[in-house]
Amino acid sequence: MLSVRNLEVDYGQAHILSNLALEVLSGEVVVLIGRNGAGKSTTMKAIMGLVPARAGEIRFQGHKVDHLRPYAVARLGIGYVPEDRRIFTDLSVRENLDVGRRTPSGAGALWTPDRVFALFPNLAEMQDRAGGMLSGGEQQMLAIARTLMGNPTLLLLDEPSEGLAPLIVEQMAEAILTLKRQGLSVLLSEQNLHFAHLVADRAYVIEKGRIRYSGTMAELAADKEVRDAYLSL
Amino acid sequence: MDFSSIVVQFLNGLAGASSLFLVAAGLSLIFGVTRVVNFAHGSFYMLGLFLAYSLAGRFGGTPTGFWISLLVSALVVGVVGALVEIVILRRTYRSPELFQLLATFAVVLVIKDVALAIWGADSLLGRRAPGLSGSFQFFGKVIPAYDLVLIAAGPVVLGLLWLIVRRTRFGRLVRAATQDREMVGALGVNEAWLFTGVFFLGSFLAGLGGAIVLPREPANLSLDIAVIADAFVVVVVGGMGSLPGAYLAALLIAEVKALCIAIGDVSMFGYTVSFSRLTLVVEFVVMAVVLVVRPYGLLGRPSATPRAQVAIMAASRPPRGRWILLVIAVLAVAPLLIDRYSIVLLNDVLVFALFAASLHFFMGTGGMISFGHAAYFGIGAYAAALLLKRAGLQMEVALTLAPVAGGIAALFFGWFCVRLSGVYLAMLTLAFAQIAWSIAYQWDALTGGSNGMVGVWPAAWLADKAAFYWLTLGVTVVGVLWLWRMASSPFGYGLRAGRDSPLRAEALGIDVRRQQWFTFGVVGAVAAAAGALYAFSKGSISPDVMGIQRSVDALVMVLLGGVHSLVGPLVGAAVLTWLQDEIIRDTEYWRGLLGLAILALVLLLPQGLAGARDLWRRKPA
Ligand SMILES: Nc1ncnc2c1ncn2[C@@H]1O[C@H](COP(=O)(O)OP(=O)(O)O)[C@@H](O)[C@H]1O
Numbered sequence: 053m054l055s056v057r058n059l060e061v062d063y064g065q066a067h068i069l070s071n072l073a074l075e076v077l078s079g080e081v082v083v084l085i086g087r088n089g090a091g092k093s094t095t096m097k098a099i100m101g102l103v104p105a106r107a108g109e110i111r112f113q114g115h116k117v118d119h120l121r122p123y124a125v126a127r128l129g130i131g132y133v134p135e136d137r138r139i140f141t142d143l144s145v146r147e148n149l150d151v152g153r154r155t156p157s158g159a160g161a162l163w164t165p166d167r168v169f170a171l172f173p174n175l176a177e178m179q180d181r182a183g184g185m186l187s188g189g190e191q192q193m194l195a196i197a198r199t200l201m202g203n204p205t206l207l208l209l210d211e212p213s214e215g216l217a218p219l220i221v222e223q224m225a226e227a228i229l230t231l232k233r234q235g236l237s238v239l240l241s242e243q244n245l246h247f248a249h250l251v252a253d254r255a256y257v258i259e260k261g262r263i264r265y266s267g268t269m270a271e272l273a274a275d276k277e278v279r280d281a282y283l284s285l
Numbered sequence: 286m287d288f289s290s291i292v293v294q295f296l297n298g299l300a301g302a303s304s305l306f307l308v309a310a311g312l313s314l315i316f317g318v319t320r321v322v323n324f325a326h327g328s329f330y331m332l333g334l335f336l337a338y339s340l341a342g343r344f345g346g347t348p349t350g351f352w353i354s355l356l357v358s359a360l361v362v363g364v365v366g367a368l369v370e371i372v373i374l375r376r377t378y379r380s381p382e383l384f385q386l387l388a389t390f391a392v393v394l395v396i397k398d399v400a401l402a403i404w405g406a407d408s409l410l411g412r413r414a415p416g417l418s419g420s421f422q423f424f425g426k427v428i429p430a431y432d433l434v435l436i437a438a439g440p441v442v443l444g445l446l447w448l449i450v451r452r453t454r455f456g457r458l459v460r461a462a463t464q465d466r467e468m469v470g471a472l473g474v475n476e477a478w479l480f481t482g483v484f485f486l487g488s489f490l491a492g493l494g495g496a497i498v499l500p501r502e503p504a505n506l507s508l509d510i511a512v513i514a515d516a517f518v519v520v521v522v523g524g525m526g527s528l529p530g531a532y533l534a535a536l537l538i539a540e541v542k543a544l545c546i547a548i549g550d551v552s553m554f555g556y557t558v559s560f561s562r563l564t565l566v567v568e569f570v571v572m573a574v575v576l577v578v579r580p581y582g583l584l585g586r587p588s589a590t591p592r593a594q595v596a597i598m599a600a601s602r603p604p605r606g607r608w609i610l611l612v613i614a615v616l617a618v619a620p621l622l623i624d625r626y627s628i629v630l631l632n633d634v635l636v637f638a639l640f641a642a643s644l645h646f647f648m649g650t651g652g653m654i655s656f657g658h659a660a661y662f663g664i665g666a667y668a669a670a671l672l673l674k675r676a677g678l679q680m681e682v683a684l685t686l687a688p689v690a691g692g693i694a695a696l697f698f699g700w701f702c703v704r705l706s707g708v709y710l711a712m713l714t715l716a717f718a719q720i721a722w723s724i725a726y727q728w729d730a731l732t733g734g735s736n737g738m739v740g741v742w743p744a745a746w747l748a749d750k751a752a753f754y755w756l757t758l759g760v761t762v763v764g765v766l767w768l769w770r771m772a773s774s775p776f777g778y779g780l781r782a783g784r785d786s787p788l789r790a791e792a793l794g795i796d797v798r799r800q801q802w803f804t805f806g807v808v809g810a811v812a813a814a815a816g817a818l819y820a821f822s823k824g825s826i827s828p829d830v831m832g833i834q835r836s837v838d839a840l841v842m843v844l845l846g847g848v849h850s851l852v853g854p855l856v857g858a859a860v861l862t863w864l865q866d867e868i869i870r871d872t873e874y875w876r877g878l879l880g881l882a883i884l885a886l887v888l889l890l891p892q893g894l895a896g897a898r899d900l901w902r903r904k905p906a
């Protein structure tokens with residue numbers, strides 16, 4: 053579904069991503085796991101075309117998407133939920149959803165406000181509240197809901213559990229699993245192995261802009277060496 | 286002044302506010318979504334008024350024909366705005382912001398000359414609205430019936446805009462993009478069309494603002510600049526991005542002006558103060574008070590304020606000493622080898638090189654943008670002329686004191702400006718420059734008004750063109766070297782630290798605002814020295830010396846030569862001065878040609894002449 057090869061990204065003089073490759077298959081939930089500053093967010097932004105890649109190839113369902121503008125990438129079916137959520141604070145919950153609304157190019161079940169409210173019942177109660185008045189957890193839900201309104205087939209979730217209360221983290225994991233059951237593919241980034249275990253099928257471990265390890269969650273769980281080298285604080 | 290005349294002026298103010306609001310609302314919308322400061326917005330207003338003049342003149346005999354003519358005029362302006370976005374601006378979004386500004390200013394020049402070609406240079410008063418050409422009595426005063434239409438237009442359009450922004454998907458996208466347009470793009474919205482749509486709407490509003498004043502205001506070619514300056518003030522006072530704020534600000538300013546007219550002449554302590562002539566200064570007082578009390582404007586919010594996005598410039602070193610000496614030597618012997626005309630031209634080049642160098646310091650090292658740099662140049666020129674002619678001082682003394690006057694004026698303006706940042710600050714500099722201009726223009730008794738002052742000649746020993754040229758060379762060399770030295774002094778490093786990362790600089794104990802304020806004084810003094818030299822070299826001055834055109838010339842010089850380099854503004858000054866000399870001689874449409882040349886530059890070399898891209902790269906959002 054998504055395949056990234058040989059991706060190189062620089063910020064000015066600094067090489068941030070080097071020779072990065074990863075793959076997401078249809079219906080999979082894949083986690084990109086690594087410490088703060090490892091390059092997870094940059095990877096996602098590069099896939100969306102929000103930061104330019106110096107080299108490499110990004111393909112999505114057979115289309116080459118590197119060099120496409122972000123809106124074109126989104127229209128092909130990649131939904132992006134940024135780490136800092138970037139809710140439109142002046143707009144109400146419903147209006148935020150409306151900005152994300154898009155009719156899908158292909159067939160498939162259409163996301164409607166009612167459907168996303170079913171997924172995140174908390175949001176249903178505050179449809180007219182301004183985005184800026186929501187709690188962190190509610191903003192995260194709204195950010196995902198807003199992206200779902202674009203009817204993506206692949207969801208990029210940048211650290212969805214960051215800064216959330218344990219109860220909300222559980223809800224978030226539930227929601228992601230629901231999405232997976234509905235056939236959505238997900239690439240999420242995490243520092244938190246616990247959350248990754250709740251939802252992911254496979255993991256890539258990233259450190260200093262390079263993929264250091266890839267394997268199933270079960271393999272990663274068994275590999276204490278990798279975890280100690282790249283993930284423990 | 287009695288009650289009824291106050292009421293009449295109040296209604297007059299309400300009528301004036303509407304048109305101003307339409308223009309400012311369009312400017313604010315466009316800026317909010319695209320981050321383009323559309324200098325051409327006043328030109329769109331002017332175009333709307335001219336079009337309405339022609340269309341209503343032809344089809345406006347009946348009420349239906351009249352109103353349709355106004356609407357069509359506004360729609361045509363909307364289409365022009367959309368075309369400007371599609372054909373020109375769309376290619377510049379990846380360029381440094383200043384290039385977009387330049388592009389919109391080039392559009393100003395082109396529209397001005399197109400209007401000159403079609404409608405001529407005379408003021409044209411349009412047809413009265415059929416059915417509303419009369420007036421009615423109010424407390425014994427006469428009020429034109431059409432004013433009621435104008436009074437209603439502001440609130441009605443505000444209401445309609447509110448509906449569009451709140452109740453349509455387009456409006457939601459506009460609001461979302463005003464906050465975070467990158468995210469809107471990442472959600473699959475094609476920003477290009479959103480931008481075009483906003484440009485259409487904003488330009489339509491400007492065109493409508495012009496069209497509806499047809500029966501009240503004569504159309505003329507100077508409206509573009511007058512209106513854009515007013516619109517900047519309204520947007521800054523109202524708070525960027527706030528439509529109700531824009532209305533409130535337009536109302537406040539129009540009312541205060543109307544009040545001044547109502548007060549008229551007042552005698553105080555034996556002096557007669559003519560309030561009706563103070564209208565432009567009063568606008569400034571309103572703005573100053575509002576900004577001190579509410580830095581983001583009446584209804585603006587800090588969150589809606591764009592981050593200061595001034596270019597980042599690599600530290601660049603001055604050229605080696607021996608190159609400097611060589612250039613100075615060549616310039617020093619030049620008068621011996623060239624004719625009189627060329628000496629005068631070269632003198633202009635040096636004057637503008639000094640002027641451009643001061644703006645370059647302000648932008649490059651200071652990290653601020655000035656749209657009104659000509660203010661200091663002009664204040665220097667007027668100070669020199671006034672000290673010579675009115676105070677009867679010797680020319681040498683006048684020349685020495687002019688930079689002091691420029692520095693003090695700049696410190697005064699700067700005190701307000703440094704409270705803001707980014708585009709707000711730049712708009713404020715333009716507003717101040719327009720105020721300085723209007724004082725020079727209106728204060729006949731002191732400055733000679735629009736005629737300016739003549740007989741501003743240098744002392745006898747400098748009467749020879751070559752002798753004066755050497756004086757100019759000396760002042761320019763000293764001024765430029767002083768600025769270069771300052772750029773790499775502790776003050777310069779502190780400024781750059783503040784420019785690149787204000788928060789970190791503050792944490793290091795640098796008072797960024799204070800340093801920026803000081804920068805105003807420095808560049809004001811240098812620009813004023815250039816202005817004084819200019820005045821003495823020409824022998825006469827007029828308000829044009831501080832017109833907006835000159836401010837833009839300075840920006841063009843800096844950008845043309847390449848912002849990254851200390852030598853850039855000097856080269857830019859030489860190229861532009863020479864180019865203007867060449868084209869002014871050949872055609873009356875030199876403005877339009879210059880505009881087209883700037884557009885070609887912006888479109889063909891979107892990164893600037895000297896690879897400015899690397900140095901003007903924006904910080905990632
Ligand atoms: N806008 C930027 N400019 C320069 N460097 C950046 C920028 N954003 C991130 N970086 C650097 O890139 C590296 C990777 O950052 P990021 O992708 O955000 O990591 P992660 O999401 O894994 O925490 C970090 O070292 C960070 O400092």
Ligand SMILES: [Mg+2]
Binds near residue numbers: 089092093094135
């Ligand atoms: Mg991150």
